Amino acid sequence: MRLDIYLSDRIKTLSRSKISNLIRAGFVKVNRATVKSGYSLRTGDEISVVLPSPEPREIPPENIPIRILYEDEYFIAIDKAPGMVVHPGAGVLLGTLTGALRNYTSQLSLVNGPMKPGLVHRLDKDTSGVIIAAKTDEAHWKIARLFAERQIYKEYRALVWGTPEPNIGLIDAPIGRSQNNRKKFTVTQSGRNARTRYEVLQDFDIMSFLKVILETGRTHQIRVHFAHVGHPVVGDPTYGGGIKYLLRNTKAENDLGNRVMTLIRRQMLHAHRIRFVHPLIDKEIEIVAPIPEDFLAVEKMLVVK
Numbered sequence: 286m287r288l289d290i291y292l293s294d295r296i297k298t299l300s301r302s303k304i305s306n307l308i309r310a311g312f313v314k315v316n317r318a319t320v321k322s323g324y325s326l327r328t329g330d331e332i333s334v335v336l337p338s339p340e341p342r343e344i345p346p347e348n349i350p351i352r353i354l355y356e357d358e359y360f361i362a363i364d365k366a367p368g369m370v371v372h373p374g375a376g377v378l379l380g381t382l383t384g385a386l387r388n389y390t391s392q393l394s395l396v397n398g399p400m401k402p403g404l405v406h407r408l409d410k411d412t413s414g415v416i417i418a419a420k421t422d423e424a425h426w427k428i429a430r431l432f433a434e435r436q437i438y439k440e441y442r443a444l445v446w447g448t449p450e451p452n453i454g455l456i457d458a459p460i461g462r463s464q465n466n467r468k469k470f471t472v473t474q475s476g477r478n479a480r481t482r483y484e485v486l487q488d489f490d491i492m493s494f495l496k497v498i499l500e501t502g503r504t505h506q507i508r509v510h511f512a513h514v515g516h517p518v519v520g521d522p523t524y525g526g527g528i529k530y531l532l533r534n535t536k537a538e539n540d541l542g543n544r545v546m547t548l549i550r551r552q553m554l555h556a557h558r559i560r561f562v563h564p565l566i567d568k569e570i571e572i573v574a575p576i577p578e579d580f581l582a583v584e585k586m587l588v589v590k
Contacts, residue, residue, distance in 0.1 A: 287316040288315065292334065299336075307334070310588045343399035344373065347384035353533040355572045359424035359565050360417055361386070361403070363575040367413040367551045372401045379398070384434045388419055393418060394425035405429050409505070411520075414556025416573040427564035432502065441497040442576060443483075443507060444553035444583060445516040446495040446530055454487040456510040460503045469523060470505045479503045489587040491542055492519055494580075496557075501552075507554060518546075519583075521552035548582050555580060 289308060293301040305322045306312050312335040315324060326332075332411035365382055372383045385405055386393060393403035396419070403418030405428050419425035431437050432439070461476025464471040470476075480500035487494040493516075497507055508524045511517055517526030531542050560571040 286326050287322065288313070288320060288324040288326055288332070291326055292332070296334070296336075297474070301521065306549075307337070312337075319347050331350055337568065344381070344383045344402060345379075346388035346389050346455075347379060347381075349380065349385035351382070351385045351389060353389075354415060355570065359564075360428065361390070361420065362417050362572045365408055365413055365416045365556075367411050367577065367579070370410050372404055382416070383473060390420070392420045394420060394424050396429075397427040404462075406432055408419045408556055409508075409552070409554075411551035412554045412556060413577050415531055415559045415572050416556065417559065417572075420495055425566060431561055431564060435500065436561060438500040438558070439502070439556070440558040440560075441499070442486075442506060442555045442557045442580065443495045443497050443511070444492055444519045444533070444580065445495060445511050446492055446519055447516045447528060447571065448485060448490065449483060449495070449511070449514060449516050449545070452485060452488075456481045456483070456486045456514060458513055458542075460506060460509050460512060470503070470509050472509060477501075478511065479504060479506050481506060487584070487587075492545065492587065493581075494584065495521045508552065519553045520549040523552075526552065545583055548579060550579070553583070 287304050288382065289301055292304045292313070293299070296304065308320070309321045311319050313329050314333045336579055338425045352364040353361060354364050363382065373381055383402055383404065395402060397404055405417050405419050406414050408414065417428065419428055450483035457480050458472040459474060459476035460470050460479040461473040463471045479500060482498040482500060484496045485493050486496055498505060505524070508518050508521055512526065517524050517530065519526050521527065522529070528546055531546065555577055556574060557576070559572065559574050560569065562568070563570045
């Protein structure tokens with residue numbers, strides 16, 4: 286019998302996928318050696334398992350400052366700081382946006398469970414900008430439906446390597462999970478439809494600032510699409526936009542590129558503006574997160590050269 290199947294039959298508190306994760310992380314050993322989930326057990330094998338601590342039943346409130354952009358009796362819109370994880374996961378429990386929200390208010394929807402109170406959508410850890418939380422379950426369902434039906438205008442600011450052509454364009458390419466690295470996504474014909482509109486706002490040759498409008502909302506969509514067309518997001522090593530870009534591209538291999546990279550500590554992507562018709566008061570709402578300081582510092586250096 287396969288190791289993961291054997292253990293899932295005997296450890297009822299864990300799903301087979303969680304057991305596979307334990308095996309992959311080295312918390313399960315057979316005859317004192319790490320093995321794969323598909324290992325075929327034999328008579329006499331000795332299995333040792335280190336079980337994880339029980340997960341908390343809810344997120345503890347944390348006194349973390351957050352910037353409120355909009356609030357009414359139904360929703361809160363926050364300007365998420367770069368580097369902040371939205372909700373717990375992958376060993377991260379503290380320092381999350383949900384912990385900060387729990388400290389700010391006890392009125393949050395529980396549609397996604399007590400570990401993700403209020404969250405209607407998410408942003409990557411190193412992406413800054415507008416994110417919406419719902420205060421009630423009704424508000425959550427209604428705003429989630431607007432997201433699902435693409436009735437929410439989502440505008441980003443991005444700093445990418447080089448300058449996309451044409452200066453105003455559309456990237457229409459399906460996105461799916463990478464077969465080589467399950468934590469990454471890629472353009473693939475077997476993926477889901479994905480459309481990204483963009484406009485070059487400032488062209489600095491080595492880099493350019495873009496306005497980006499998402500017509501769909503696939504995971505890592507902006508990062509994947511611009512890497513696909515040869516202009517990865519600056520500061521994004523996952524999709525080819527990190528410091529190694531300077532080494533691979535002679536056009537960017539100059540003092541300016543190196544100086545700019547000293548200012549950058551994350552992928553240069555910012556959720557700048559969201560606009561939608563409020564589903565409970567039937568009024569158009571526009572929420573804008575100001576351009577962050579690291580974007581402005583890079584722009585100043587590129588302008589001065």
